[in-house]
Amino acid sequence: MEVTEKVTNIIEGLKALYPDALCALQYKKDYELMIAVRLSAQCTDARVNQITPALFAAYPTLESFAEADIADVEELVRSCGFYHHKARDIVLACRMLLSDFGGKVPDNMEDLLKLPGVGRKTANLLLGDIYGQEGYVCDTHCIRICGKLGLSRGKDPVKVEMQLRQVIPPEESSDFCHRIVLHGRAVCTARNPKCSQCTLAPFCDFFTGTGAEA
Numbered sequence: 001m002e003v004t005e006k007v008t009n010i011i012e013g014l015k016a017l018y019p020d021a022l023c024a025l026q027y028k029k030d031y032e033l034m035i036a037v038r039l040s041a042q043c044t045d046a047r048v049n050q051i052t053p054a055l056f057a058a059y060p061t062l063e064s065f066a067e068a069d070i071a072d073v074e075e076l077v078r079s080c081g082f083y084h085h086k087a088r089d090i091v092l093a094c095r096m097l098l099s100d101f102g103g104k105v106p107d108n109m110e111d112l113l114k115l116p117g118v119g120r121k122t123a124n125l126l127l128g129d130i131y132g133q134e135g136y137v138c139d140t141h142c143i144r145i146c147g148k149l150g151l152s153r154g155k156d157p158v159k160v161e162m163q164l165r166q167v168i169p170p171e172e173s174s175d176f177c178h179r180i181v182l183h184g185r186a187v188c189t190a191r192n193p194k195c196s197q198c199t200l201a202p203f204c205d206f207f208t209g210t211g212a213e214a
Contacts, residue, residue, distance in 0.1 A: 006203050007167050010149060013199050014179040021175035021182075023129050026052060030105040030130045031062050031097060035090050037125055038117045043080040051080055062103055065094035089117025107131045121157060128174025135174035136161045141184030142177055148188065150205030 015021075024045040025036040032052070039048045055076045059065045065073075073087035080086065093115045097103055105126055106112050112123035121137055128135025138157040142164075146152040152163040168176055187194045201207040 003167060007151070009203050010151075010200055011168075011172055011176060013203070014176065014183060017199060018179045018182045021178040023125070023178060024181070025049065028056075029062075030126075031065070031094060032056055033129060034093065034105055034115070034118070034122070034126060035065070037122045038086055038089055038093070039077055039080050041086070042082060047080055051077055062094055062097060065091060066098050068094075086117070092116040093118065105130055107133070120161065124161070124177075125174075128177070132174075134170035135177065136164050136168070137174070137177040138164070139177075139181065140190075141181045144190060145180050145184055145188050148193075148204055148206035149200065150210070 023033070025033065025040060026049045027033040027036050035055070036048055036052055039051060055073075058076060059068055059073075068091050070087050070091050073091060074083050077083045077086055077090075096115055097105065100114070101111065106115075107127070107130075109120075109123050109127065112118050112126060113120070118126075121139060124135040125137045126135075127133040128137065138161045143152070143155055143157060143160050146160060146164060147154075151167055152160045154160060164173070183200070184190070187198050188200075195201055195204075195207050198204070198207070
């Protein structure tokens with residue numbers, strides 16, 4: 001099967017399974033998504049969604065986050081782990097949004113990467129979800145499943161991102177990555193993947209034995 005045909009089948013299969021390719025993190029403002037993604041590092045989206053309502057209520061504006069005492073933010077995000085670093089990054093990033101970017105989350109990779117706590121994964125997600133741009137979000141689900149499917153090799157997020165840019169059409173990239181996460185939680189789980197129930201199995205190198213898992 002040609003790579004383009006295989007990719008098309010995978011994309012269409014994911015669309016059928018998960019028609020609503022939505023980010024699991026809950027937010028109403030662009031900077032709230034930036035904050036929620038920072039909190040999600042080494043933490044489940046479900047846990048983040050439990051934390052953010054009180055956090056966003058305590059700091060209802062970007063200005064209030066920028067003026068916040070980092071120690072106070074730490075207490076509100078403590079249960080998501082690594083709270084010292086996360087609270088510091090959140091406050092400093094909000095300050096930078098006001099001082100350097102007119103109070104708006106930037107719409108390009110170069111500027112996003114200037115924000116404290118924002119790496120390529122976060123930047124890709126923000127570009128896709130806020131601006132509808134291409135967004136190749138290479139989290140653990142994406143790296144693991146794309147390796148099994150034979151769309152990428154290796155575990156390095158940046159290298160996997162660059163490989164996916166070669167095979168996943170830009171206009172499909174953001175939704176594709178959201179759907180891969182949903183599939184990783186529902187079917188292609190890390191410990192006990194439900195291969196016999198997976199509609200992507202015919203296109204999966206790991207399942208068919210046509211390639212080695214990356």
